Amino acid sequence: MPEVQGQGEDLDRRTAVRSILERLRPLFGPPPLVPDHDPVGTLVSTILSQHTSDRNADRAFDRLIARYGADWTRVATAPPAELIATIACSGLARVKAARIQAVLRAIPEHFSAAGLASLTALPVAEARRRLTALPGVGPKTASCVLLFGLGMPALPVDTHVHRVARRLGLIDPTTSAEEAHAALEAIVAPSEVHAMHVCLIRLGREICQARHPRCSICPLNDLCPSAQIQDTRDVRAAGKGVSRS
């Protein structure tokens, strides 16, 4: 029965998640999650972080706060040229300024007076669905708002999390990044969602890189169904004199 098979697969994947965290937590030691309880600020900073480094995004957010405070009505109604200049260091400032103002103006139309804080009363999937109804908000941005802004167990799936989760067999090869949000949340305990998010990003950035995963030094080598495939490629590449990064 497919349903039972699926449940068995989920159990195996939950066991794998526990083993993965046991190995990665001591290495990457994610700090405890401290939600900022400013979900609108988290939403704005997540938009600023698109297609740029964390450093540039943080600088742009600091400049925005220095100019407008955390007064999101002022940001929503600021002259566009002024806002673009304020966040210029984040790159794509014209696009991001328009996106920020559009979403800030849409929030009062979609939410009650309690604003985004009202999402804490909902299950994660429903809260994410409500957020993705806002203009320009995808599942990853929505999950960042829920996790970092409200402390809810939503697991943001960026390119690193998606790639590493597929290689580790935590999601099916055909699962899209969008679908991976719910798929991973189904196998990670709510209390471990933040640690799992941080650990998979760190592993993806530092070891399980897109083009040249460094399986030979990976702490998950013996657990990972992709390790042998990648190792074989490494041996073949070494035989052809191709250097590994």
Ligand code: SF4
């Ligand atoms: S063993 Fe290789 S493919 Fe698997 S997680 Fe580690 S680096 Fe990635």
